[in-house]
Amino acid sequence: MSHSIAIIGASGYTGAELIRLLATHPSFEIKALAANSKAGQPLANVFPHLRHLDLPDLVTWEKIDYSQIDLCFCALPHKTSQEVISKLPKSVKIVDLSADFRLRDPAEYEKWYGNAHSAVEMQSEAVYGLTEFYRDEISQARLVAGTGCNAATGQYALRPLVAAGVIDLDEIILDLQCGVSGAGRSLKENLLHAELSEGTNAYAVGSTHRHLGEFDQEFSAIAGRDVKIQFTPHLGPFNRGILATAYVRGDSDAVLAALQSAYEDEPFVEVLPKGETPSTHHVRGSNYCHIGVVQDRLPGRVIVVAALDNLTKGSSGQALQNANLMLGAPETAGLTLAPCFP
Amino acid sequence: MSHSIAIIGASGYTGAELIRLLATHPSFEIKALAANSKAGQPLANVFPHLRHLDLPDLVTWEKIDYSQIDLCFCALPHKTSQEVISKLPKSVKIVDLSADFRLRDPAEYEKWYGNAHSAVEMQSEAVYGLTEFYRDEISQARLVAGTGCNAATGQYALRPLVAAGVIDLDEIILDLQCGVSGAGRSLKENLLHAELSEGTNAYAVGSTHRHLGEFDQEFSAIAGRDVKIQFTPHLGPFNRGILATAYVRGDSDAVLAALQSAYEDEPFVEVLPKGETPSTHHVRGSNYCHIGVVQDRLPGRVIVVAALDNLTKGSSGQALQNANLMLGAPETAGLTLAPCFP
């Protein structure tokens, strides 16, 4: 059975990634592509790499006939997203890739994003989209909130450890290196090739990055108590990929066992043999996440490293995995592309 | 109907690319992977990005049971390739990705590659693997010789023009920019990140690059007279992609028409609207080739620019497209992945 798909916000990177993945999906068909600032243009103008696909021209999101759409991916900036989604007919299932429905507590949303939420009731309806941990709820959901890409990477490394009680919850440090596509197709000086290539820097230092709202919400919910981690992202001179290096306290065998147990049946999460650690090179362009565990020379200290592609497993691939669940398609449909190396 | 595939030379970049493409092929199954220097190792040791695939360990090519194999991709270095292929049973179809069977004339082979060919009779049997121009012969062939990646790019830009007689055959200059994966996984100082990133240089200047043997052979055959072009490749700081900028003499409308006519039914070659030119960014990781035509300010001078991914359309994608033809599978099977941008 085939399903009809719309993408709102099709002119950004996560929009392009959704189209790339859907291009080989066996049962989903793209019926509408919206990008209000580029409405009227053929997709090939905005993304020449998708030129070979026979897809509809870009329209405004208001022009879509939602009665023909089974599921809508919404890849808009936060704040805009909640405004648009609150106006969509309730008959349409939605996977939102913005930050707008990730946090369940309106106060937390306002704290991290600086504006009051304008669709509070939908905020509580939304299911958090980290597939492996919300699979049942996602299957039943009308609205799924895609996670932050950094938040996804950190949670793949840490959720099973928090859940299994094998690490000290007050001593979690998460150090990330992020590729630049996570910042979107935005015209900022620090995203220029001349400024960003050939070096690296930390940003949002001091645990001020918005994705901490997700870590706080999720880890605290699992642990049944407040959990607050330290988190420092770095911007690296590469386009795709996030590498999370987590410093935790516990027994490294127990840590490894918790991860293996959590992911042993998962199609997209690979736990490496003990002592090996992953590379973003080896998940690039794919929906796979690799995780490794190493015992530090200091007893009781453990390093967990996770790697994924922020545009795929961290965003659009996750969104499609969730859409598969929501529409009853095989969960892995359209998502088994191998990483693109070199 | 499913077919059984072997890859000899599975530890190099074209081997990895074949496996990546075959991973989503609907009817080909990898039954054996050979890499003599890494025999005995699991594939994940050599290519961690393919870890999620359930594939056989690496063996020596001599260990493969060829009676179980329908088609063998041979991704060995030239010279080694002819030695191995000449020993394979005649029942196995072969797509060779090396340079060994591209040139039909033993003297030309020796001139460009510096050694006498040791399997001359197979050299004449082999069909040149530029799919769009040898489709019927490839469908019937037992041995297909994959083209050089630079040679493929230049020919996509120029073959239809030579064939249609719309350009001056004595005034063809081909300027190329090549990504580094075309040089293979070889330990050479100039391929180190520290030496190659952040700049560019020409190489094989003066029309001394081996792929000229292919240009000479093919263009002369089409034209029915000697055709010798000038050709300068440059090595750029990127992993995948070749951009060919061809300077020709003729009428730009006739040039465009010749390209449009040659490629109008081709699934993988896109001719851009007149005046637009392609980018390697927009074919990356895919089997697509984009071609554009621009009239120079000087009357009678025309620029044709072609872009493809050297590992895909320029090598392993081409090889798979040919294998599909040889085994009666749909020509595009396993090859419709959209480019990976950004």
Add this chain to the structure above:
Amino acid sequence: MSHSIAIIGASGYTGAELIRLLATHPSFEIKALAANSKAGQPLANVFPHLRHLDLPDLVTWEKIDYSQIDLCFCALPHKTSQEVISKLPKSVKIVDLSADFRLRDPAEYEKWYGNAHSAVEMQSEAVYGLTEFYRDEISQARLVAGTGCNAATGQYALRPLVAAGVIDLDEIILDLQCGVSGAGRSLKENLLHAELSEGTNAYAVGSTHRHLGEFDQEFSAIAGRDVKIQFTPHLGPFNRGILATAYVRGDSDAVLAALQSAYEDEPFVEVLPKGETPSTHHVRGSNYCHIGVVQDRLPGRVIVVAALDNLTKGSSGQALQNANLMLGAPETAGLTLAPCFP
């Protein structure tokens, strides 16, 4: 004797490069830095890499006390530059890095830049800033027009050949690969790291690039007849450097001899041994230009390859070399930094 220097347009890349070079200049002292959009800010806000220097805060150009300034570098966008420069006191020597005073013919300026020139009389006063070829005029000039960076690279390869009459003037093709800093610190989508890294493309194809105005003017003046070349630039994924590959017709020994003769006493231009060609890697961050000559396999065809750093020899280094001449300082002062490799 020390001289006082001002820089107008200090917040762009050529401004930063001027400051970098002046930082170790033995006799020039920066007295004022202007950048109207960033006036009031310390330089470290705009260029943190210059934080260690004890320099004045940014001001508007109108605020500078020009009576204290011997020479002013003007690194503004074209059109703005002519408006500002026409208002500066005549007592100040000026090196302009914009395009505004490169073309002597107002009609040519308007043709290439799309607007009528607003300071036509200064246009004829200005001396073209290609140091090695206008040294005497530059020494006497009040206003020197820095060349285009592409124009400089192409002229280093070709001027001595046009002058010596050793090549066919109707058969010159110039193919360039340019680093991205040549496009300046401008917020354009195609200059983002995510769009530009990992691939390449041609631009201004069909000989439509503005620097052709300079080639036309200079080559025609030398030859005493109209000379029109073909010129295709490519944008490569690196920050600094231009590689010019020129296809010419003539005798390769005569070509090499003409270059050797032109540059034998030049401190910054190195002609390589015959058959060797340069790399942008090897001039990066320096004021050096490397040039090589190769005989093509086709008789009478010659390839000349030139490499320089667009920000240094192609722009700010050239500007300083000219300023040295204008102020009677040693021509190489502040400019002998070795290239930064790797």
Add this chain to the structure above:
Amino acid sequence: MSHSIAIIGASGYTGAELIRLLATHPSFEIKALAANSKAGQPLANVFPHLRHLDLPDLVTWEKIDYSQIDLCFCALPHKTSQEVISKLPKSVKIVDLSADFRLRDPAEYEKWYGNAHSAVEMQSEAVYGLTEFYRDEISQARLVAGTGCNAATGQYALRPLVAAGVIDLDEIILDLQCGVSGAGRSLKENLLHAELSEGTNAYAVGSTHRHLGEFDQEFSAIAGRDVKIQFTPHLGPFNRGILATAYVRGDSDAVLAALQSAYEDEPFVEVLPKGETPSTHHVRGSNYCHIGVVQDRLPGRVIVVAALDNLTKGSSGQALQNANLMLGAPETAGLTLAPCFP
């Protein structure tokens, strides 16, 4: 007064960087360049970017007339270095850039480097080359041991904090991102452009990196007790630069004050305003080190970030700074080049 300099190991990256810096040194003159594997070749063969310098051809180190040499930089691999240095005449001052004389305890050396030290008496003679902290000893030394580049970066961030007693010595985590030139000009698969660009990975995870020997030695000596930190380096796709992100416990104002106090008179170390953090982009190609301090959202947790260029401040620049002290030249001579950005 001028001094005569020799470089042994001139064909590697630290050798090239030494030559680059010495090229503009006012009083040091390179009299001999040794590289046994390339002996007999002109330097331009090995490093074309140094072609413009008038330097002696490469020789074997045995061929140097040490009676004419005041100071010798030794940029050999560890183990080789101790063998060569132990044979040099005692009249020559030596700055060694290898790991061979960094650790004072022979057992520690053997533990981290896997071989017994063959020049134990010189090991105790050698002064550790972190200039700002061993300035007096270095001025008097005959043999100075250049520090590890990672070790230098971490110590710039942490030494003043250990010395001032403002952080918890049992809770130090150091996370590093390193450019690839730190690995030298070695032919390893993971250093190829095709393998290293476009992504990142951790290495020596679990605090197994050799530079920990230096951290252990130095921090323990300062603290007067055993100090063992956790340390994870990452390899990033850039050539130059190290960014150290240190997670410590203490009062952020006290941390900042300790750094400001330690570096206020230092010519090459810049402490940023509180809350700002550095970027490797802004120290590239220079001898400067930038350090920033940020208070985490968790009380008592502080992040200190340091950036330097591994080839300059982390290695060859440090070596030259030490040589200046050893020979009585101004400490900053040849080292005030501004960073090369972009």
